Structure formats: structure tokens, C-alpha cells
Amino acid sequence: MNTIQYIKSKLKTTLLAAGMLCAGLYSEAQQKVFKPGQIWPDDKGVHINAHGGGILYQNGKYYWFGEHKVAGDAGNRAMVGVHCYSSTDLYNWKDEGIALSVSDDPKNDIARGCILERPKVVYNKLTKKYVMWFHLELLGKGYAAARAGVATSDRVTGPYTFIKSYRPNAGQMPFYPPFTGQSEKVNCAAPASETDGFFCRDLPGGQMARDMTVFVDDDGKAYHVFSSEENYTLQLAQLTPDYTGHTGKFIRIYIGHQTEAPALFKHNGIYYMIGSGCTGWAPNAARWFSAKSIWGPWVYHGNPCKGADSAITYGGQSTHVLPVAGKKDAFIFMADKWTPKDAIDGRYLWLPISFKGNDIEIDWLDSWDLGVFKK
Structure with a gap:
């Protein structure tokens, strides 16, 4: 080995050792609490990049899917795709890479630079496929397209293959349960x-x-809930058995009131939904609904948040409600604190949901852990 080769070898060894030391130091600093609104590093020490996301629990592990943001003016357009992270404890997350990549073909529905928001992944036991739905706006069309997009994968972390995008339930009138008033x-x-x-x-x-x-x-059975009719109504629509299409059966919820960011969950046989008003990127008061049947009637209950800054949902907007595996009555309200001028810096507000009979409440906590929930 000559002198130059020796120097290169020693340098490589030194850099490798330094990298291992840094990784070791980081692993020893594993998180054991949630800190809403703070920087949340992944296993590489980088702030988690999964905005407007949702979580799937599968085979003892949680998978977090969200919008991958970039720095600069393009931050709120899809320049990369949907990012995936995994965790066994909900505090510490491993970067699993890009689950769904945008296309370099400008004619593709999910062309780079399109708007691709609020990805959610579910598992279909019949087809054994993972199915991802998301809100899609076509490249260069602003928010005019207002489409739903769907992709599938054989593996939870992907890669996902884009299937199609469209507007749901063409030519179909709403389903009217027996209690529906004539005015509705x-x-x-x-x-x-x-x-x-x-x-x-x-x-x-x-x-x-x-x-x-x-x-x-x-x-x-799976259901797709989305802001429709220029955001003035939520529609809840049944998906086909393979979860990749709509059956044509759907209802309209909270008609005439602009509602965004729906998050649906079920507790003790009652369906709950949390959403927000429509004020652009600025935060507003959350709102919640409940129903004894998925088909309604859905009852509006006002703002579930309490205390200081509850009128602006503590600066965030709902995206998902996560049931904690293995714990009773344990649900986490997940929200995004948007920063449109620097989208990549968007923060995550995770807070526990409290049940007061059949009512729910959300209170701010600077720091908390899963010990707040009963086993």
C-alpha cells in the first residue's frame, strides 16, 4: 500500500467511525415523549417530512404516510411524492423512503409539480393490496381539477403504482336514509x-x-370522505370491495358549511369526525361531528379543543385520528401546523383525545406520552 492509498484508507476509516459515533449518539437520544409543534427528527436526525398525512397500523408496526415538501417557492407542490416512515413506539420514526413518486411525464396525472395532498393508506384483506388515496390537482390547473387519486402496492412501504384519478360518483344522486328531510x-x-x-x-x-x-x-367496508361542492359540503362515499373505486352510494354531511381536513374514527360503536373551517393556510377552530351509523345522521357539536388558542386549533389543522394499538380509549388527534412560505418546516401537533361520555375534548400539552391513556 503506497502513502496515498494509506491516507485514503485511514480517512475512510475515520469518517466511518465518526458516522457510527454520531448514529450511536442519536440512537441513545431516542424520543420518549411527544412535543407538539417542535422539530421531530427521524432516525437520520432529519425533521419528518410527511405533511397532511395518515397512519396505518400493520403487523405490530405503524406506517406514517404524508406529503413530502421541499424548500422554496415550490414547497406546496408535489416535487417528490409521498414519504413513508415506520415506528414501533410512535415516538421514533424510521425513514422508509418515497412510497409514491411523482412522474417526470408532464402529461401524467401525477406529474412533478402537481398538487398531491393528504395521502391515506389502507390495507385490503381480500386483494392483499395496500391502497393509497389522495387529493389531486393537475399540473398547472391550480385547484380546478378537484380529483381523487388512487395507487396500490404489494408492500406497505411501496413503491406504489398510480392507477387513476377522477371525480367520484359521476351521474349518481345521494343515498337518502329514512330520516332525511325533504329540504336535504x-x-x-x-x-x-x-x-x-x-x-x-x-x-x-x-x-x-x-x-x-x-x-x-x-x-x-371502506369509505372515502372528502370536501366537495366548492368545499361547502363533506361527502362520505362507499368504496368498492377492492378499495380502488366508488360504488355510487354516498351521503352529504353538514351541507352549506365549508369544511376541510376530515378525520374519521370509531369508538364504542359511535362514529366521530373532526374537521376544520376553510381559511386558506391560516388556522381556525376545529369542529367535530358524531353519528350512530356511518350513514348518519351526523350531528355537529362545535369545537372539541379547549383552553388557550383553541379557537385556532393551537395553530394547526386536523389530518388524522390515530387509534393506539393495545390501549383502550386511546386516540391521538393529529394536526399540521402549516408554514406555506417554508413548507418543509411544517410542524406536527399530536394531542390525546379525552372522552367525556360520548363527547370528546382536546387539550393542549407542551409534552406528553402514551401513559396518559389507560391500558
Whole structure:
């Protein structure tokens, strides 16, 4: 070995040792608490990049999927895709890479630079596929497309293959349970309100689908909830058995009130949903609903947040409610604190949900751990 080779070898060994030391120091500093609104480093020490996301629990592990943001003016457009992280304890997250990549083909629905928001992944036991749904806006079209997009994978971490995007339930009228009042039924021959007019306008080509979530019920049936009718109504729509399409059965919720960021969960046989108003990137008061049947009636209950800054959801906006595996009555409210001028710096607000009978409350905590929940 000559002198130059020796120096290179020693340098490589030194750098490797330094890297291992840094990794060791970081591993010893594993998180044991949640700190809402603070920088949340992954296993590489980088702030988690999974905004507007949701979590799937599968085979003893949690998988967090969210929008991968970038620095600069393009931060709120999809320049990379959907990022995936995994965890066994919810505090510490391993970077699993990009689960769904945007396309370099500008004619592709998920072309680089499109708007791809609020990805949610569910597992289909019949097909043994992982199914990802997301809100999609086509490249260069602003928020005019208002589509739902779907992708699938054989592996939870991906890669996911994009299937299609479209507006749901074209040509379909809402499902009306027996309790539905006549005033809630749409008459497209003479729409009774501006909101009904939006519904009727979009009836032939399908309903607008923006902020969204996906929920799988105890019987394995899945539902897609999304802001529709220029965001003035939430629609809850049943998905096909393979979870990659819509059956045509859907209802309208909280008609005539602009609602975004739906997050649906179930507790003791009651369905709950948390959402927000529509104020752009600025935070507003959260709102919650409950129903004894997935098909309603859905009852509006006001703001679940309490205390200081509850009127702005502590600076955040709902994205998902996570049931904690192995614990009773344990649900985590997940929200994003958006920073549109530096989207990559967006923070995560995770807070425990408290049940007061059949009511829910969310209180601010600077720091907390899973010990707040009963086993």
C-alpha cells in the first residue's frame, strides 16, 4: 500500500467511525415523549417530512404516510411524492423512503409539480393490496381539477403504482336514509341553494374531491370522505370491495358549511369526525361531528379543543385520528401546523383525545406520552 492509498484508507476509516459515533449518539437520544409543534427528527436526525398525512397500523408496526415538501417557492407542490416512515413506539420514526413518486411525464396525472395532498393508506384483506388515496390537482390547473387519486402496492412501504384519478360518483344522486328531510334532498331541476347548485353542476362529470380521508369499518367496508361542492359540503362515499373505486352510494354531511381536513374514527360503536373551517393556510377552530351509523345522521357539536388558542386549533389543522394499538380509549388527534412560505418546516401537533361520555375534548400539552391513556 503506497502513502496515498494509506491516507485514503485511514480517512475512510475515520469518517466511518465518526458516522457510527454520531448514529450511536442519536440512537441513545431516542424520543420518549411527544412535543407538539417542535422539530421531530427521524432516525437520520432529519425533521419528518410527511405533511397532511395518515397512519396505518400493520403487523405490530405503524406506517406514517404524508406529503413530502421541499424548500422554496415550490414547497406546496408535489416535487417528490409521498414519504413513508415506520415506528414501533410512535415516538421514533424510521425513514422508509418515497412510497409514491411523482412522474417526470408532464402529461401524467401525477406529474412533478402537481398538487398531491393528504395521502391515506389502507390495507385490503381480500386483494392483499395496500391502497393509497389522495387529493389531486393537475399540473398547472391550480385547484380546478378537484380529483381523487388512487395507487396500490404489494408492500406497505411501496413503491406504489398510480392507477387513476377522477371525480367520484359521476351521474349518481345521494343515498337518502329514512330520516332525511325533504329540504336535504337535491332537486337539480330547481336547486334550492347555491350548494345544491354546485352539486347539480358537477353531477354529470363527478363530484369535486379535495381534502380527504379514508376509513375502514369493522366489517371491512371502506369509505372515502372528502370536501366537495366548492368545499361547502363533506361527502362520505362507499368504496368498492377492492378499495380502488366508488360504488355510487354516498351521503352529504353538514351541507352549506365549508369544511376541510376530515378525520374519521370509531369508538364504542359511535362514529366521530373532526374537521376544520376553510381559511386558506391560516388556522381556525376545529369542529367535530358524531353519528350512530356511518350513514348518519351526523350531528355537529362545535369545537372539541379547549383552553388557550383553541379557537385556532393551537395553530394547526386536523389530518388524522390515530387509534393506539393495545390501549383502550386511546386516540391521538393529529394536526399540521402549516408554514406555506417554508413548507418543509411544517410542524406536527399530536394531542390525546379525552372522552367525556360520548363527547370528546382536546387539550393542549407542551409534552406528553402514551401513559396518559389507560391500558
